[in-house]
Amino acid sequence: MVYNILISLRQELVLTVLIFLLLFIKLGKDRSNASILNFINIALALNLVAGFYCHETAELFNGMFNTNALIVFEKNLLNLAALIISMQSYAWLKDNKNVIEFYLLTLTSLLGMFFMISSGNLLMFYLGLEMSTIPLAAAANFDLTKRKSSEAAMKLILSSAFSSAILLLGISYLYGTTGTLSFSILTAHINGSPLQLFAFILLIAGFAFKISAVPFHLWTADVYEGSPVAVTSFLSVISKAAVLFTLVNILYKVFTPIANTWYLILVLLAAATILIGNLFAIRQDNFKRFLAFSSIAQVGFILIGISGSSQIGFASLIYFILIYIFSNLAAFGVVAVVSALTGKENISDFKGFYKTNPMLSWILTIALFSLAGVPPTAGFFGKLFLMMAGAAKGNYGIIIFAALNMVISFYYYLRVVKAIFMDQNDTPVEKLQVPTVSKIAMYICVAGVIVTGLASAVYDYIYSISIGL
């Protein structure tokens, strides 16, 4: 029995042990940052490998904690993303004297996400969500000397507190009308009464805040801009992915009786999110703000895929997030290196980048093409399958709308490519010495961007584990 619990909880336990170890290291004598970073990266890599074995279905703590092959896979994706971010921030953290605090915060947040994904109860879900958000707000303030960083942290904590309150209100109404918080019992009590619908809308609004869907996106750009790049990529990839996994889980499993209602809500949210995200992305010059709005638009595409409520939709979402991890982190990786070594973060600084840094330029270009959905990168497949899933209900209006928006998004991604390859600049970014660890992380991302799409085995695997859920 104990053995079973250990196996089912192994990903969480590894993280917990790691967090405590870091605390002890902090108390002990000073060690070089490089060794600490290598140690953490290896631990995360081991956790990733461990995630590929033994995924049996289990239910612990009276249904509070669920696990199965799909959930293990989702956690693995988050772990992978955390590992890549950690490797990419090597240049930035190498000389930072608060490196351990950074990992305490981010790993705690990751742990919270693991519990959130595994939750079988709204209470557990809420605990996981809070555990994942609050440390991130602290991490957003990690550049202690920058005012913008504190501003970002303040905005993040206030808006998350607000959205959590809304979420909590929704949960309590739901509890009031159904008398339970457990996912498995809840479904039978959902009947679409007005109060329940109201509770549901509050719940969705809370989720929309976390995934920064329009009109709940206003905090995103400022927070992304102010935070250090590592935290920005953590926010835009990992925390979004975790909330999306949970959202799909709840929508598909718990709220099936009112599927027509949430279908409509999702389509409206998706349309607004794609359009606003795209229109604002066009105007940005700061790279992090640019990626913030582009990631808002990406969430819109994800919502379209979810709205199809099909098996394909479920698998396509997870598949897309895997691709999104690779492509977005490849882009953030280049930005992180440039920002850490030169302090430049604007798109206009990237003019003539190809002359001095051809390798980084190609990596960034491939990443942007993948985000735009251009073959042969994986983004093409990810986006296409999401749209296919969205078309399953026969609502071609939204598909046409999204297809035209893909063209708009294409424009702003190409604008960056244009700056890199075609624009003249007398003072381009000088040739950068990228640390080996960061380089490896980028190569992993690029390999992922290319292989994940063409190798259909990845999609088939995700489809096979998402069946029956």
Place this chain on the structure above:
Amino acid sequence: MNLTLLILLPLLTAVLILLAKGLQQIRVIGLAGSLAQLGLAGWLLKSFLAERAAGNNAVHLFESNQTWFKALNIQYHIGIDGIALAMILLTSVIVVAGILVSWTMDKLSKEYFFLLVLLSMGAYGFFISLDLFTLFFFLEVAVIPKFLLIGIWGSGDKTKSAMKLALMLMAGSALVMVGLFGVYYNTHTFDMVQITQQGIPVAVQKFFFPFAFLGFGVFAALFPFHTWVPDGHASAPTAASMFLAGISMKLGGYGCLRIAALMPEAAHSYAWIIILLATIAIIYGAFATMMQTDLKYINAYSSISHCGFVILGIGMLNKTSINGAVIQMVSHGLMTALFFAAIGMIYSRTHTRMVAQLGGLLKAMPFISTVFVIAGLCSLGLPGFSGFVAEMTVFMGSWQNPDGAYRFVTILSGASIVVTAVYILRATGRAIMGPISAEHELLSDATWNEKLAAVLLITGILIIGLAPFLINHLITPSTDAIMLQMGKIIVSK
């Protein structure tokens, strides 16, 4: 015969180019790779004809079908019929010629040749696909190289042209995508052969045909989606212009043909719109060319006019006209590539493309001037060259339609040839004949690589022009197969 070789060979060439060191190595690898493609295409033709001679009358030969995305029923289904083979041959010829004329490219040459080869890979993949998903995949693969080729190595207002081209083509493929989803959700497959067998409900066809057809129409420079053509072609470096007009616009025409064959009822009921747009493109393109003073713009606008004939032939929906459309695609591909090659050679020597600033080039560079004149004569449809055969076939096909309005349109399009003659002869007369300016007198004639490229393209033009039965023999069985599906509907109406 494994058709996947047609994708693997360019891929291998591209990888080798990336690994190569030095300009010499890069271009030798590029040339070797493209010659291997040409050889492969020739061998494909030989085995195709041998199979046909042996009595194999299957619509598609060398078929291979592998599951790609099992859960979504997406197949990697490849195979070729005569039409696809004709397009593959065209592509391989243009790739060799394009690599040859880029011989002296020394600015970022590795990236340049890499992108050229990547573009050709997209085209081959497109033509061998029998699955709509694979088709769409390769269609988009070919877009990005164009953007980079024009934006980095182009001339004039290159970034704007590159952006315009990429965005319009992406919008086209977005439309295609919507059409494909519609087909997929009503037939549960992307496989064109299967879709042909089971048919698509007429209501579905009528809704989704415009998306798919117009989407491909953007690629084929169909009016009013032609605006990317002039800027794109004019700004592109020589080889990219050749690829763009010779290969990439053909992706559109070929796609339109396939979509019309997949949704025959819809094609039949929308035929008048297609024909109307095609006629506007033909006439508008011809008159717009009259106003141009830049050689590249002249050829670009005349391409709009010539590609109108392709769409006209498809829109007329009979065997002769579709045959004509296919021949026009091949002919226009060769002719326009030759034209752009000649313009590129002239420009690299005189550093101007303005007709007014040129003159008497025949004295300084007889070879290049001859090539230019041949391309011009082919463009205006002189008998003996491929343009005559192609346009004549389209007209004959169009005339078969007894409807008065269709006849009127045919006459109008036929009359456009007169306009073509005007602008071609005028440009040729000004640039090639007459007195030569002193600064151009000492310019050198074509080098070996340019001569080779021109000879290759002219050979293709002459083969079609002098022995049209060869290409007819190749494509007619395939058009028959298309007509067989359509025939049922047209007879029943």
